Amino acid sequence: TQLLEQSPQFLSIQEGENLTVYCNSSSVFSSLQWYRQEPGEGPVLLVTVVTGGEVKKLKRLTFQFGDARKDSSLHITAAQPGDTGLYLCAGEDSGNTPLVFGKGTRLSVIA
C-alpha cells in the first residue's frame, strides 16, 4: 500500500511569515497534487506536478516535486490569513487506481 506522510500535522504562524510543508513517500508517483480545504468546504485542487524536479508557482505558493518523484513540498511566502486551511497532498499511481491522500497539514495564519 502506498502511503503519503505529511508534515507538520499542524502549523500556526503570524501573518507575513514564510512556511514550508512536506509530503513524503517511499513510493514513486506518476504525479502529485496539492489540494486546499477551507472549513465547511470540500478540498479544491491547487496544482499538479508531473515531472521530477518540477517547480510550479501560484502567486505566493511554490510547489516542488522531488527528483525521484517520491516527495513534494509547498512553500508559502508572506502568509496571509486567507491561506488558512487544510493542505492535502495526493499521489497518482501509474495504474488506474484512485489517488492516495496524505493526512494533511492544518495551517492557521494569525493576523
Place this chain on the structure above:
Amino acid sequence: DVKVTQSSRYLVKRTGEKVFLECVQDMDHENMFWYRQDPGLGLRLIYFSYDVKMKEKGDIPEGYSVSREKKERFSLILESASTNQTSMYLCASSSSGVGNEKLFFGSGTQLSVL
C-alpha cells in the same frame, strides 16, 4: 460553474437507521468517489465507481454500500447506522483519461449518529 452537489450539509440519525447520502455531479464525469474524513485520519476512500452500474471497494467499505444507476448520481448507503460512522462524508468526481486525474469535491455532509 461545475458542481458536485451533496444533498445534505448536516444530518442527524439514530443508531440502526438506514441512511442515504446522495451526490450529483453536472460535469458528465465517469468517475465518482465517496470518502469519509475524520480528525487525524485524513481522507479515507469508502467506495468508488468508474462507470454506471459499476462499483469498487475502497479502503474502508465495511458497513457501507453504494448505488450508481445513472452517470451523474452516486449514492452512499449506511445499511444500519452506528455511532462509529459519525463523520464528514465527501463525494468527488473526475473524468476518465490517462493521468493527471483532477478530483472535484462536494461541500460534504456532516453525519451524526446518536
